[in-house]
Amino acid sequence: MPNSDAIRRRAFRRTDDYTPGTPKVKLVEEILPPLGPTSVLIKVHAVALNYRDANIANGGNPWPVIPNGILCNDAAGEVIAIGDKVKTLEVGDRAGPITDTENISGREISRSWLAADEDGVMADHIVFDENVLCKLPTYLDWVEAATIPCAGVTAWSALKGMSIGQTVLIQGKLTPKSASIKERKANFRVGTGGVSVFALKLAKAAGLRIILTSSSDAKLKQMSDKYPGILTLNYSTNPEWDQEAMKLTGGEGVDIVVENGGTGSLVKSLKCTRRGGVVSQVGYLSKQDPADLRELVPTIIDRRINLRGINAGSKHDMEDFCAALSAAQTGLHDLIDKVFPFEQAEDAVEYVWQGKQIGKIVLRL
Structure with missing residues (x-):
């Protein structure tokens, strides 16, 4: 393996045991994937969790996942070895x-999500092609x-096209605490989570007027x-929060909605968006019921809404976002809710599953 003596790694793989109260991840030691000509070996220093990870670990992902895969898709680390054909990283x-x-x-027609279609990043070393x-x-x-x-x-992509002085409504959705395990496995459940808080911070930095929704007065006060x-x-x-949002904008409606709820909130999001505005669908955190969409077609036509699906973003989006952050030297420490040691990954997954976070949960290695 060029430039590195690392041949094994520690990784947390899913147990795929969805019984309540049982461990959802297991620490394993395994041989690293081989380093190909365009591959890069990264020593991971931190892994951030999203509710998607807790949902996958508890069997709630709506798309197929590989058996016992490595969890998580957010990681930051140091390049410690590269293949002999790598050109973009050192x-x-x-x-x-x-x-x-x-x-x-x-513009690609296919997709492959980390921690679902392929192994994720909850490991002390990861190997990926330089292209990704x-x-x-x-x-x-x-x-x-x-x-x-x-x-x-995701937040960067959801806000794309906004300009100074416009109004954004950001949803911080929360499945009721009384929801059953089955409901929580079938639907995402978050507090004021990562995308919402990230979008809020970016919107504020960009000079946008912000309306934040949540089911918790305590969390709204904390964010205020x-x-x-x-x-x-x-x-x-x-x-009737959509009507309240209309009142807050003088009856015109917001310019953009960062929509987390899915069927349970989408029509109301459309109704409080100005004619010709944008709704960025970034998730489906509430209980999904097609009956809630009876007014979808007439509403979207009447209000001429641009409804766009957001699946994180492309590599180009990530490069643009990192360039913007660097140019402004924007700090992100205020987005962090809690940091767990890598060895406490199980506790971190459960913390997110319970919806306790206000912001990001991160594992430090």
């Missing part, structure tokens, strides 16, 4: 993989940098204290 560079390894330019790796900003620490590939790039000037809506105590 030993010592800071790098991480994109979430969809088929999505380079955004991006350099990470050098001014960030490892924990901050690990939040970029999925949550960060942390980011003064944002407007908040509790969709649990204000079931």
Whole structure:
């Protein structure tokens, strides 16, 4: 293996035991994948979790996953070895993989998601082709940098096209605490999670007017204290929150919605978006019921809404995002909720599964 003596790694693989109370990941030691001519070996320093990871570990992913795969798709690490044909990275560079390894330019017709179609990054060493790796900003620490590939790039892609002075509504969805295990496995469940908080921070930095929704007054207050000037809506105590959002914008509607809910909130998101505005669908966190979409077609036509699906983003998106962060020297420490040691990966997965986080959960190696 060129430039490195590392031949084995520690990794957390899923147990695929979905029984409540049983471990969802298992620490294993295994031989590293071979280093091909265009491959890069990275020593991982931090791994960030998304609710997607906890959902996959608990059997709730709506798409097939490989058996006992390595969890997680967000990592930041140091290049310690490269194949003899690698041109874009050097030993010592800071790098991480994109979430969809088929999505380079955004025009590809196929997809392959880390931690689902292929192994993820919850390991102390990872090997990827240089084509799916991006350099990470050098001014960030490892924990901050690990939040970029999925949550960060998703938020960046969801806000694409916004301009100073426009209004964005950002959903922080929460499945009711009374939801059954079956419901929680079938639907994402988050607090004010990574994408929402990342989008809020980016929107504020870009000079946008922000409306944040949640079902928790405590979380809304915490976010208001942390980011003064944002407007908040509790969709649990204000079931007609779309009408409240319209009032907050003088009856015009918001310019863009970062939509997390799916069928349970999509029509209301459309109704509170201005005519010709944008709804970026980044998730489906609420209970999914097609009956909630009865008004979808007439609403989307009437309001001329541009509804776009966001699946993280392309490699080009991640490169653009990292360039923007570096240019502004934007700190991301305020996005971090809690840092766990790598060895406590099981505890971190459960913490996210319970929806306790306000921001990002990260494993430090």
